Amino acid sequence: MASITQFFRNVSSEMRKVSWPKKKELTNYTITVIITVAILALFFTGTDLVFSRLIEFLLGI
Template sequence: MRITKFLPEVASEMRKVSWPKRKQLVRYTITVLTTVIIMALFFAVLDLGISELIRLILE
């Protein structure tokens, strides 16, 4: 497909996209950030626990 045909088709498809409203976007952003923070804390605690366990085993 030629680029001269591709770009107008992309623009046409983008006009059909249902974009989220501001309230939805804020809610989704908060959900994603909260999930990332919770997962980061979970894996940090898990890492510390495993590190401590290995340290106890090797001593």
């Protein structure tokens, strides 16, 4: 039981050392992630569409 208690004390100690982002930084990171995900979604949608059409053309469906 003592090791569990010591573990949570160590976790608490380490969490106080963490450098948390400011609100502006967090907003910028969030916008960057959303834009990146949207671009990748469009890319993979386009790639899927092209390959689907290509396979349909080659198979004569």
